[in-house]
Amino acid sequence: MTDGRIETGAGPGTAGEMGHWIAGGPVAGRSGRRAEVFDPATGRVAGHVALASAAEVDAAVAAAAAAFPAWRDASLVKRAQVLFRFRELVDAHRDELAALITAQHGKVRADALGEVARGLEVVEFACGIPHLLKGGYSENVSTGVDSFSIRQPLGVVAGVTPFNFPVMVPMWMFPVAIACGNTFVLKPSERDPAASLLLASLWRRAGLPDGVFNVVQGDRVAVDRLLEHPQVRAVSFVGSTPIARHVYQTGTRHGKRVQALGGAKNHMLVLPDADLDLVADAAVNAGFGSAGERCMAISVVIAVDPAGDELVHKIVQRVAGLVVGPGDDPEAQMGPLVTGAHRDRVAGYLDAALAEGAKLVVDGRETPIRGGTTAAATPGFWLGPTVLDHVRPGTAVHRDEIFGPVLSVVRVPSYEEGLAIINGTEYGNGAAIFTGDGRAARRFHAEVEVGMVGVNVPIPVPMAFYSFGGWKASLFGDTHVHGPDGVHFYTRGKVVTSRWPDQGHGGVNLGFPTNG
Incomplete structure (x- = not known):
């Protein structure tokens, strides 16, 4: 956001078209495809959104991959500081985010503000990442041998989110992923895409390095490219059960970690x-x-x-x-x-x-x-x-x-x-x-x-420090969203066994090693 305006990525000849956010700034769509965005209260077309080609998805993934090494190596404290600044900016712009939700989804203002508030809870949870990523340490598991566990980021990860919560559901994903040291590509719903671009501009103002957070607008072309892309390590999805099943099957077939939340009754x-x-x-x-x-x-x-x-x-x-x-x-x-x-x-x-x-x-x-x-x-x-x-x-x-x-x-x-x-x-x-x-x-x-x-509670949505997800056809994958499961999903574990022997200590022994 600059001077109170949303940076949409509109380019020459595309007045009012909402584009992408790649490598730290707005990028106009180049595929030649676009979709109408409606005002649900009147039924009128309120704007257009670019629909990404596979090449545009590749550009976003490339930006995320280039940004990953430095962000992975950033200290936990530095990551948390960026998260805190982002939290303050989202809080300061909650009215603008709510207005975008109302304009493109149709929710009443109070409901839209509630959505922003619940998304902020996950940002606040992710601000505690130094504590959340603490591993375990065991001294002297064998004589002079210590063991410890650590959790490390995956790399480039992606989120595909639905129309009904254009702010909250993305914020179930990317704050935790980014706090853990990953870089992120968001594919929001093409029905209400504007909020994703405002969130991207707030990330930049918070000091997030270019390429750590990217947005590609689009339809199934973009989704399938993310699922197939060899540099995307994990995909989070929320939507209907038939599409969740497709996302899970396609993503896992291409070697990705997938959490796909489907429908409900x-x-x-x-x-x-x-x-x-x-x-x-x-x-x-x-x-x-x-x-x-x-x-x-x-x-x-x-x-x-x-x-x-x-x-x-x-x-x-x-x-x-x-x-x-x-x-x-x-x-x-x-x-x-x-x-x-x-x-x-x-x-x-x-x-x-x-x-x-x-x-x-x-x-x-x-x-x-x-x-x-x-x-x-x-x-x-x-x-x-x-x-x-x-x-x-x-x-x-x-x-x-x-x-x-x-x-x-x-x-x-x-x-x-x-x-x-x-x-x-x-x-x-x-x-x-x-x-x-x-x-x-x-x-x-x-x-x-x-x-x-x-x-005696009608909508049992867990708080951010617990995890959200269902059973049966409501979830494909083995981890839920945000909370402890979210940290687990966006990291992988490593166990280190370490010994610093005295000089000259050793000898050949082909027996299976045991503790002692």
Whole structure:
């Protein structure tokens, strides 16, 4: 950023086109390909973004590879100092980052600011890298022999991130990777690319050496080149399960370390003894925040009899009071979906659910939009909060990751049946239980087959010093994101066994060495 402006990498003839960030500065796209970037609230094209060619990806990787030796050898204290300065700059520019999120993703301002705050938590975690990279030391493992362990960076690593969190999810990755001594290439979503360029300019202002952090805008061409590039050592990915599977299989086939976080279908199990007012608040907050475009959104409420009728009534009451409108409207609580195609896909589930026996309690297509009429009739990518009751397990609306503001209510007669539904799904990202019974809660977090569990907490996103990730088809790879797993993912271990014998000590001995 210079003089308050975002450095976009626009070049001659590409006015307003957002480009790349390579070797410490903005670079205009040269592939001749570009994509439209929309204002979700109006449906209008707000700009264009360059789509990188394989050659442009190669240039970013080459810059990262050239910067790696010096950054790897930089002291832990120097790295931490850069991280601290970056943290302060992000904090100072959180309003600008939030405005970019609102403009290109559609989130309301409060939600966008919350995203920036959660990303900052990972930066703050990474500021402690001198402590996080401490190894172990054992003296005299054998006579006069010492052993110690160290963790070293991998080299050039890459991150491929989704549209729904254009600031937070990249900051789950690159602060830890860079703090560990790696250099980084980010491929953000082409739907909301501007925030990545502002973050890059803040890195430069923080004193990060040129080439340590790079951004290549693009589509699958860029992703596949990163997965195949021989100098890229590891790839982090967050997105849908089919693409996560492709990323994992392609990356590992090319010898890379890969963590690929896929889709989710998160359930909330509600026992009859739960505080149903608390549950209704939690279901609405977790189901409709960010228009349901969260991998940790609660999309299914499993109500154990006799809680169902009263709970649905309370949820409907709260939905009726929600204000849906443009993200820059201070009164709005929920904004639009990210694209028209995605909105149409989500809305398509409603008629399908009715055909499969569900009851449409609240139809988001009829939601009033501030500054417009109904969601279906207002320009932009609108779908209001939607509630479906009596959803049958295994139907499409229950089975698929819809990724929109659709909350399904499933009714069951017992805890055991509710747990079986959760454990029988394809995904294993997160789940929550609401109850006043500590024994039931303890049983649930022991028995449920997911990676993240909430007890009277609807969105169990771990703090930055723990790690984020699911089970089953929600994660491909064996490490989660940020926290201790993040440090482990971006480094590799080495054990040194050392001896400094007296002069003349030695002799030939072909026996297998043992301690003594």
